Amino acid sequence: MVFTQDEQESLIYDVRLSSVGPGRGSGSNIFHHPVGLDLAMKLHYLKVVYLFDSEAAQGLNIAKIKETLFNMFNHYFVPCGRFRRTESGRLFIKCNDCGARLAETRCTKTLDEWVDMKDWSSYKLLVSQQALGPELSFSPPVFLQVTQFKCGGAAIGISWAHVLGDPHSASDFMNKWGEFCNNLNVKTPYNIPRSIATPLNLEGLEKDPATVKRVDPVGDHWILANNKKMEQFSFHITASQMNNLQEQIWGSSVEKNPSFESLCAIIWRCIARVREGSEPTIVTVCRSDPNGRGNDMIGNDQLICKVDAGNDCSIVDTDLKTLARLLVEQGTDERKQIEEIVETNEGVADFFVYGANLTFLNLEDVNVHDFKLRGKKPIFVYYTLQGVGDEGAVLVLPWSKDPNKNDIDGKFVTIIFPEDEMVKIKDELKMNGVMVDGDF
Structure with a gap:
């Protein structure tokens, strides 16, 4: 409804x-x-x-x-x-x-x-x-x-x-x-504020990294001005659907294949078909840093990786296994370059990351279902973003059939894209078995 x-x-x-x-x-x-x-x-x-x-x-x-x-x-x-x-x-x-x-x-x-x-x-x-x-x-x-x-x-x-x-x-x-x-005996360290950062050595910085885009100054009203009207929709992919999609890519391999990258490879190719003539050959993949963020209770420390298929690559004609392997193996973490380009302007210039390229955000390790009331997890968690650029973003979370039993059943996906592309993207996802009629 x-x-x-x-x-x-x-x-x-x-x-x-x-x-x-x-x-x-x-x-x-x-x-x-x-x-x-x-x-x-x-x-x-x-x-x-x-x-x-x-x-x-x-x-x-x-x-x-x-x-x-x-x-x-x-x-x-x-x-x-x-x-x-x-x-x-x-x-x-x-x-x-x-x-x-x-x-x-x-x-x-x-x-x-x-x-x-x-x-x-x-x-x-x-x-x-x-x-x-x-x-x-x-x-x-x-x-x-x-x-x-x-x-x-x-x-x-x-x-x-x-x-x-x-x-x-x-x-x-x-x-x-x-x-x-839940009245637990909470042992929480104090949120120690970050001090003024040590100035970076900015020699040799020639251009903005691919994973951010510079925008005109927004002043004191932090709203991203999109060139297109953005819209979003969400859908559930069951475990059996996910298994079928992975089998299409990897065959009946006994090895455990990466589910996030497999799903993103299919969505990447679907979007390339919609954007015929302007295929996204560079995408951004954001995921948790396996090394954590040290003692900081808050801060931006997730990996922000550029995946470049190459200017001569046709995403539409590339097989899904190749695209999935690109997403797994070829990501270049650009956090250091982002840090440097922001600091060249003493932190005053305005940038954005999500939607600077087609962006895939992996939320599978973020513990979104661990917020409890009276010891019970939520029956459902909805996650989205505000302020996504025109290239769009795809969010992937685990779907829990019964979060209190850690009963994971597939993925929950939210796609944020320009409104004028939505109908075609949904049609492509349907034709590739990612969505079914009841999803929208």
């Missing part, structure tokens, strides 16, 4: 706004200085919605929510700060305990009715769509929304400014909040 905009807006009512910060003061003159990689992501926002049944959401009232956030923000106080600029224009966060914004809302549907709608565009109603600015010094980097369904179930949405940190950072933040909600 797909609703009109007016019908969607009528689903949510009784909206109440407040702010919540640390239960104790963080101190005076404490500042967090985003590094160049953080600043390169400032036009992107992670949007995550967790759905909990009535048993898990029992007792989830505003007093409980604020009490647990007060305690957690004693440790995670950096996201409660506000952005400021130095005299040169470089951004930093003043840790002034202004807090995260919190919205309480109600929904006219039960949780089962909401899930059965499968109207993925309606999920934007369960998480704030607000960007930072134009009054930057008053804008919270984190916006939480709690929506109560008629049946007693609840949705918890988080809008997380990507300048704070990557998907792992946002997921760790929510998972830690779940520990406070």
Whole structure:
């Protein structure tokens, strides 16, 4: 079922706004200085919605929510700060305990009715769509929304400014909040703000790396101005579908084949067919850094890899196994180059990463289902991005049939693309067995 905009807006009512910060003061003159990689992501926002049944959401009232956030923000106080600029224009966060914004809302549907709608565009109603600015010094980097369904179930949405940190950072933040909600004996180190970075040696830097794109200055209103109207849709690929797709690529091999790269290879070729004459021969692959991010509780440390098939390559005519192997073996991590190009402008110039090229974002290792209420995982997690460039992005998450039993059944995919390409992309995905009629 797909609703009109007016019908969607009528689903949510009784909206109440407040702010919540640390239960104790963080101190005076404490500042967090985003590094160049953080600043390169400032036009992107992670949007995550967790759905909990009535048993898990029992007792989830505003007093409980604020009490647990007060305690957690004693440790995670950096996201409660506000952005400021130095005299040169470089951004930093003043840790002034202004807090995260919190919205309480109600929904006219039960949780089962909401899930059965499968109207993925309606999920934007369960998480704030607000960007930072134009009054930057008053804008919270984190916006939480709690929506109560008629049946007693609840949705918890988080809008997380990507300048704070990557998907792992946002997921760790929510998972830690779940520990406070469950009254666990939480052992959490303090969120030590990043100091001013040591200047980089910028000799020999000739051009922007392929995985970022420079844009005209956006000032204090952090919204990416697209040349095309962007749209998104989502669908579930079952484990059996996934097995069939992998067998098409690798044959009946007994070896374990990479599922993320296999799926992305098929989608890459489908998109190349849609963009005949302008095939995406360079793509960006973002995934978790297996080496972690050290002691930082927040920060952008995911791998940002360029995969270049070569100017002479025809993606449409390349077999899927070759494309999948390219995605597995040929990625060049460009984080260092991104850091350098941002620092050449003292962090003042504006860039974006997602959608600079066709971008594949691997969220399979991000622990998106580990946010618990009353010890229970969400029945469903919806994940998307705001601020994707015209080349589009593909997000891949594990699909959990029963998250509380770690029962993984395939993948959940969200595709964000220009509106004028959507019909053709869906048709291509259908013809290649990635989607079925019931998916849209």
